Amino acid sequence: MIPLSYNLRSIVVRRTTSAAAVIGIALVVFVLASTLMLSAGIRDTLSRNGGVDSVVVIRKGSDNELSSIIDQNKVGTILSAPGVARSDGDIPIGTGEIAMIVQLAPTGNPLGLTNVQMRGVDPTVLQKIRPRFRIVEGRMMAPGTDEAIVGRAIEGQFEHLAVGDTIEPKKNLPLKVVGTFEDGGSSLESELWADIDTTRAAFGRQGIVSSVRARLDDPSSFAAFEMTVESDKNLGLEAMTETEWSDKQSQFLSIFVTALGVIISFFFAIGAIIGAMITMYASIANRQQEIGTLRAIGFRRRHVLLSFILESVLLALTGGVLGCLAALGMSFVKFSILNFVTFSQMVFKFHATPSVFGVALVFTVGMGVLGGLLPAMRAARMSPVEAMRN
Amino acid sequence: MSLLRLAATNLRRNLLRSLLTIAGVSVAVVTFLMLRTVIWAWNAAADEAVPDRVVTRHKVTFIMTLPHRYLDDIRQTAGVREATAANWFGGKEPNHPNEFFQALAVDPETWFTVYPEMVIPEEDLADWKTDRQGMITGDVIAGKFGWKKGDTVTLESNIFEGEWQFHVSGFYTPTKRSVDRNTVMFHWAYFNEQSPGKEQVGWIISRTQGDPNEVGRRIDRMFDERDIQTVSQDEATFQRSWLAGFSAIIYAINIVSVVILLIMMMILGNTVAMGVRERIPEYGVLRAIGFLPRHLVALVVGEAVVLGLLGGLLGLGLAYPIVQEGIGRWLEENVQGFFPYFDISPGNAVLAVLLAIGLAVLASALPALQASRLGVVDALRRVG
Numbered sequence: 001m002i003p004l005s006y007n008l009r010s011i012v013v014r015r016t017t018s019a020a021a022v023i024g025i026a027l028v029v030f031v032l033a034s035t036l037m038l039s040a041g042i043r044d045t046l047s048r049n050g051g052v053d054s055v056v057v058i059r060k061g062s063d064n065e066l067s068s069i070i071d072q073n074k075v076g077t078i079l080s081a082p083g084v085a086r087s088d089g090d091i092p093i094g095t096g097e098i099a100m101i102v103q104l105a106p107t108g109n110p111l112g113l114t115n116v117q118m119r120g121v122d123p124t125v126l127q128k129i130r131p132r133f134r135i136v137e138g139r140m141m142a143p144g145t146d147e148a149i150v151g152r153a154i155e156g157q158f159e160h161l162a163v164g165d166t167i168e169p170k171k172n173l174p175l176k177v178v179g180t181f182e183d184g185g186s187s188l189e190s191e192l193w194a195d196i197d198t199t200r201a202a203f204g205r206q207g208i209v210s211s212v213r214a215r216l217d218d219p220s221s222f223a224a225f226e227m228t229v230e231s232d233k234n235l236g237l238e239a240m241t242e243t244e245w246s247d248k249q250s251q252f253l254s255i256f257v258t259a260l261g262v263i264i265s266f267f268f269a270i271g272a273i274i275g276a277m278i279t280m281y282a283s284i285a286n287r288q289q290e291i292g293t294l295r296a297i298g299f300r301r302r303h304v305l306l307s308f309i310l311e312s313v314l315l316a317l318t319g320g321v322l323g324c325l326a327a328l329g330m331s332f333v334k335f336s337i338l339n340f341v342t343f344s345q346m347v348f349k350f351h352a353t354p355s356v357f358g359v360a361l362v363f364t365v366g367m368g369v370l371g372g373l374l375p376a377m378r379a380a381r382m383s384p385v386e387a388m389r390n
Numbered sequence: 391m392s393l394l395r396l397a398a399t400n401l402r403r404n405l406l407r408s409l410l411t412i413a414g415v416s417v418a419v420v421t422f423l424m425l426r427t428v429i430w431a432w433n434a435a436a437d438e439a440v441p442d443r444v445v446t447r448h449k450v451t452f453i454m455t456l457p458h459r460y461l462d463d464i465r466q467t468a469g470v471r472e473a474t475a476a477n478w479f480g481g482k483e484p485n486h487p488n489e490f491f492q493a494l495a496v497d498p499e500t501w502f503t504v505y506p507e508m509v510i511p512e513e514d515l516a517d518w519k520t521d522r523q524g525m526i527t528g529d530v531i532a533g534k535f536g537w538k539k540g541d542t543v544t545l546e547s548n549i550f551e552g553e554w555q556f557h558v559s560g561f562y563t564p565t566k567r568s569v570d571r572n573t574v575m576f577h578w579a580y581f582n583e584q585s586p587g588k589e590q591v592g593w594i595i596s597r598t599q600g601d602p603n604e605v606g607r608r609i610d611r612m613f614d615e616r617d618i619q620t621v622s623q624d625e626a627t628f629q630r631s632w633l634a635g636f637s638a639i640i641y642a643i644n645i646v647s648v649v650i651l652l653i654m655m656m657i658l659g660n661t662v663a664m665g666v667r668e669r670i671p672e673y674g675v676l677r678a679i680g681f682l683p684r685h686l687v688a689l690v691v692g693e694a695v696v697l698g699l700l701g702g703l704l705g706l707g708l709a710y711p712i713v714q715e716g717i718g719r720w721l722e723e724n725v726q727g728f729f730p731y732f733d734i735s736p737g738n739a740v741l742a743v744l745l746a747i748g749l750a751v752l753a754s755a756l757p758a759l760q761a762s763r764l765g766v767v768d769a770l771r772r773v774g
Contacts, residue, residue, distance in 0.1 A: 281410070
């Protein structure tokens with residue numbers, strides 16, 4: 001085999017053209033890795049909503065909580081189903097919640113109305129259902145009052161949505177923002193929460209809830225719980241684990257972002273492969289004598305072929321690593337986007353995972369091989385005598 | 391003249407490299423046009439909005455409704471010529487639960503006056519108005535489900551319970567391509583009988599006289615002291631506020647468009663720089679026989695411009711079948727809600743070719759400068 005140091009030195013000698021090819025590939029890998037990171041971030045954020053030991057019950061056939069309506073009278077029946085965990089006083093751990101959408105103006109754009117998910121919750125059982133829920137600024141709202149708390153992701157992103165502010169989702173029904181909460185990085189951090197009774201009164205939704213949430217005593221109890229809740233046709237309900245529910249909510253958005261990224265990266269890759277090919281062809285044309293010499297001292301055609309493909313892969317990998325490093329910088333960027341399923345704005349992060357960079361680097365090697373193959377074949381086909389005569 | 395010929399001949403000297411460069415530029419142009427068209431198509435609905443139409447909805451949230459009497463109040467408002475209302479039905483066809491279409495409960499007397507871009511034969515319209523269970527449907531969705539005039543159709547809703555029976559009264563045809571062809575409209579009165587919230591409408595659309603924003607403010611002021619407040623926006627603003635949710639994606643696409651232009655410049659610049667490096671001795675000869683530095687600049691830049699122009703035109707030629715006929719038709723059929731139509735606009739086509747040429751000039755600037763600064767003697771020394 002021709003030593004790799006030969007290729008490394010060749011790349012360094014032809015700095016300018018090498019740099020052009022490397023930067024081209026780095027840009028492609030940056031775009032690919034960033035979209036993969038965003039898609040991973042969407043899945044990550046939405047998968048943090050609870051786990052397999054908590055359940056969501058909605059009206060059968062509803063795609064989201066907004067279109068789900070459950071009679072308040074049914075909440076007790078649902079929570080008495082087998083499998084629901086119970087607290088010390090033998091009270092089932094669960095609650096009805098009401099989901100609403102409010103139009104708020106983004107900070108600095110008072111006329112642009114954006115949909116924000118609002119949730120009416122029971123402050124007394126909140127922590128038991130969502131163990132990772134935590135107030136990070138200000139304080140918890142008091143039950144039965146007109147106080148509200150806001151998710152960390154949207155705090156300050158909208159007018160009047162910081163601690164101490166008052167928002168007026170409905171005229172003469174002001175809500176005082178008293179705290180900011182986090183929930184382990186889940187999509188709930190893009191929501192505005194108020195007391196369930198206050199919310200229902202404000203929106204004229206007395207007597208109903210959107211969903212019922214409960215903790216299971218054990219993840220294996222889900223089957224029994226589901227059976228009981230779904231078998232009663234009069235209730236007309238559907239039960240899911242939080243994990244399954246969040247998958248349903250994120251699927252479409254995550255597919256959309258991935259598809260967009262893959263299509264763009266595909267076209268980009270063709271451009272970058274052509275760029276690498278130009279560099280490699282030129283490099284080979286200038287090195288005919290060297291190639292002739294290599295052949296003359298005993299290296300075979302396949303050695304030359306392999307050597308030039310490796311050189312192209314090296315060139316690509318340099319770009320690929322640079323692109324991945326640049327994409328890592330995106331981890332600090334917040335990305336706010338409308339979720340088609342919930343109709344509300346959610347904030348996501350670019351999430352760096354080993355598999356994102358694995359895919360990006362495999363893609364890089366592929367570009368290197370494809371860009372180097374034809375030029376390397378030309379080099380391998382040269383007759384040593386002809387090549388040295390030049 | 392001879393200089394231009396020299397520039398053109400130079401491109402043939404390393405034909406493979408020139409062809410690869412042109413291919414690279416054309417791929418970049420195709421990608422650029424695809425991204426520009428996504429943004430353009432996204433905005434198309436807002437750009438084609440009827441300026442005198444004002445949409446009034448619940449101030450707090452779009453999922454809550456307005457009292458039906460608000461429709462009459464709005465009709466009495468100064469500046470409103472005609473008003474109509476609609477409710478979102480969330481329709482589903484039981485046999486095709488994953489097929490998305492808009493189903494609206496509307497006021498049959500006024501709906502098509504407010505939306506004249508949907509045209510219905512007189513006779514069908516008359517049939518529809520007299521049949522309480524009648525419905526008018528878009529031709530595309532009717533074709534998908536095989537609906538014919540006179541058919542009885544059962545729909546379900548993901549909001550309202552039960553099975554809903556309708557009679558197909560006829561089909562509308564759009565006068566503009568931006569009009570959705572997957573919409574189903576039926577009588578609000580029939581909907582009102584069966585739905586739980588009585589005497590409610592989802593939103594109210596008015597055609598106005600004078601400044602539509604002034605009329606909108608007048609409407610909102612009227613309801614300000616009532617039980618439920620409203621927010622009124624002209625149609626374009628209404629559409630844009632919906633698009634604003636995707637502003638981060640649009641921003642990202644814009645960045646990516648710039649990145650693709652940078653890659654294009656990289657490819658062009660690399661090719662031009664290689665050419666210049668190889669031809670230094672020739673430049674020496676040219677200078678020695680009396681050509682001036684600016685002639686050399688023209689030679690190098692001219693070559694790059696030809697590459698950019700050819701790549702740009704080839705890319706444009708490829709973009710029509712790939713972006714418009716391929717991706718575009720697929721998007722129109724499958725996600726018409728987002729992309730009512732997906733065409734390469736003439737503006738974007740011209741922009742793409744101009745950018746290919748402009749970036750070629752930029753990319754060749756540095757190599758051209760190098761060529762023009764060569765000392766005649768130095769350059770000639772390299773002549774074998």
